[in-house]
Amino acid sequence: MPSFDIVSEVDLHTFTNALDQSNRLLDTRFDFRGVEASFKRDGLNATMFAEAEFQLTQMEDILRGSLIKNQIDPKAMEVGDMEGFGKQVKKSVTMKNGLESDLCRKIVKLIKDSKLKVQSQIQGDQVRVTGKKRDDLQQVMALLREADLEQPLQYNNFRD
Structure with missing residues (x-):
């Protein structure tokens, strides 16, 4: 029968590639020059670090674009709340798996x-x-x- x-499922290797592409894009973008902004990966979770809240929303769009380029549906991405610590703010991103x-x-x-x-x-x-x-x-x-x-x-x- x-x-x-x-x-x-989200492929870990493809997700890592999408985050690496997003980090490289941050390095080349004019509006992120001289800004402490990055993506950090921990398994199928990622954390976005930036200096201001509006930069986090731009980074979220950058990550969505990279996921689409790597054939990962952005609906699998679950964005957490913004947290502030020191002079930086961060947001957590969790990929739904299963x-x-x-x-x-x-x-x-x-x-x-x-x-x-x-x-x-x-x-x-x-x-x-x-x-x-x-x-x-x-x-x-x-x-x-x-x-x-x-x-x-x-x-x-x-x-x-």
Whole structure:
């Protein structure tokens, strides 16, 4: 029976490349000359450091652009609140990795409400969809692409 998994993952190497590109862009931008501003990575989390609040909003846009260039959906990015310390301000950025149980249940409900002849089951932080026909599975993928979910989805482990 054909099946596939619905996951939400961010590749660590690609995320690191996006942060490196953002840091290089900060070095070359005219409005950031002579300013202490940088991105620091810790796993799938990053911290933006700058001297003023408006610079943090510009850095957020720079990071979004770099993520898009590296084929990472910016919906996976969750920006925290601004914190001030000393003469610098910082903001934390967390990349969503894995599906939360509420979102898994929402996906399963969406698939069941579509009345397609497939079965879906939650397996940890992913959802497995199984059906008799490959076309039914492709309809599920199309349905989920059209749905407005708060997190980007990938479809992997497709078996025929």
